[in-house]
Amino acid sequence: GDSVTQMEGPVTLSEEAFLTINCTYTATGYPSLFWYVQYPGEGLQLLLKATKADDKGSNKGFEATYRKETTSFHLEKGSVQVSDSAVYFCALKDRGSTLGRLYFGRGTQLTVWP
Amino acid sequence: EPEVTQTPSHQVTQMGQEVILRCVPISNHLYFYWYRQILGQKVEFLVSFYNNEISEKSEIFDDQFSVERPDGSNFTLKIRSTKLEDSAMYFCASSEWDSSTGELFFGEGSRLTVL
Numbered sequence: 001g002d003s004v005t006q007m008e009g010p011v012t013l014s015e016e017a018f019l020t021i022n023c024t025y026t027a028t029g030y031p032s033l034f035w036y037v038q039y040p041g042e043g044l045q046l047l048l049k050a051t052k053a054d055d056k057g058s059n060k061g062f063e064a065t066y067r068k069e070t071t072s073f074h075l076e077k078g079s080v081q082v083s084d085s086a087v088y089f090c091a092l093k094d095r096g097s098t099l100g101r102l103y104f105g106r107g108t109q110l111t112v113w114p
Numbered sequence: 115e116p117e118v119t120q121t122p123s124h125q126v127t128q129m130g131q132e133v134i135l136r137c138v139p140i141s142n143h144l145y146f147y148w149y150r151q152i153l154g155q156k157v158e159f160l161v162s163f164y165n166n167e168i169s170e171k172s173e174i175f176d177d178q179f180s181v182e183r184p185d186g187s188n189f190t191l192k193i194r195s196t197k198l199e200d201s202a203m204y205f206c207a208s209s210e211w212d213s214s215t216g217e218l219f220f221g222e223g224s225r226l227t228v229l
Contacts, residue, residue, distance in 0.1 A: 004156070036220075043118055043220035044157075044205065089157060100147045100209055100218050101170060104157035 002027045006090045006105035013080055013112050021075040021108045023064075023090035031092040033057075033066050033073040034102070038087045047075075047088070080112045116140040120206050120221035127196055128229055135191045135224045137206030146189045147207040147218060148181065150174075157205065163189065196228045 007022040025031065032051045036044040048057030053068035062077045075088060090105040119138045127133050139146050148160040162169040163181055180192045189208075193200055203225050207218040 038220075038222075041222060043222045044207075044218075045220065046217045049217075091157075100145060100162055100207065101159045101172075102149075102218065103159070104149075106154070106156050107151075 002031065002092060002094050002103045004090050004092055004103050004105040006088075007108050009087075009107070010109035010111060013110070015082055015112055015114050016079045017112075019075070019077040019080045019084075019110070021088055021090075021110070023073045023075065023105060025071050025073065025090075025092050025103075027071075027092055027094055029094050031094050033064070034091045034093070035062070035064055035073070035075050036089040036091055036104075038089070038107070040086070044089060080110070082112045082114050085110055085112045116219075118206055118208055118219050118221035120204075120224045122224055123222070124225045124227070126227045126229065129198060130195050133193045133196055133200075133226060135193075135204050135206075135226070137189045137191075137221055138187050139189055139206070139208030140210075140219055141187070143208035143210050143219070145169075145209045145211065146181075146183070147209075148191050149205040149207065149220075150202040151205070151223075152199075152202040160191075160204075193226075196226075198228050201226055201228045 003026045034049045035047040037047045038044045048059040050057040050066035056065045064075045087107045089107045091102045121136045146163040151157045161171045161175045178194045182190050203223045205223045206221045
């Protein structure tokens with residue numbers, strides 16, 4: 001079945017450091033892939049997405065490329081800020097699945113120190 | 115900016131008690147969902163709801179669970195007789211239409227602790 005495995009946290013970085021959070025997936029079809037972020041005290045919100053192989057999603061300096069050959073969708077940012085401290089969730093939606101059924105990973109807690 | 119709101123933020127209950135978690139989705143959204151996350155585990159889909167009926171439910175969503183949209187604004191999740199393993203963070207979400215794009219709008223969650 002469909003599933004997402006993402007890097008265990010927590011991840012602690014200094015401001016301006018490079019960030020990678022790994023995400024790999026298993027899917028029976030051709031999924032769309034997403035990163036959601038949850039800032040403290042808020043709900044999960046869509047950060048970026050990619051709907052087909054080799055697509056790159058980007059937003060707020062974050063990027064992730066849909067790699068079909070490695071079934072991966074790693075999240076990267078070149079220079080993190082304190083305000084990026086949050087929990088990051090990788091997710092997929094199989095094209096054949098109905099409505100809003102997303103498959104999530106466990107989430108990775110990121111803490112950025114000044 | 116419109117947002118999904120959930121109440122309560124934290125509820126502690128005794129095993130066997132009924133619990134109702136409440137959600138107010140974004141007002142023009144038509145599709146509603148519940149997800150949950152047991153501590154340290156993945157966020158899991160429970161149920162989707164459209165046009166006043168369940169569209170899809172997961173294997174987790176057994177007869178102990180029910181959902182309802184009792185009026186034009188609230189969307190509730192009821193657990194009839196809570197078990198210890200129901201302890202989790204429950205997230206409500208909504209979307210404007212069939213979220214083939216994957217964009218759901220989530221509330222900040224209701225933490226349920228069953229003792």
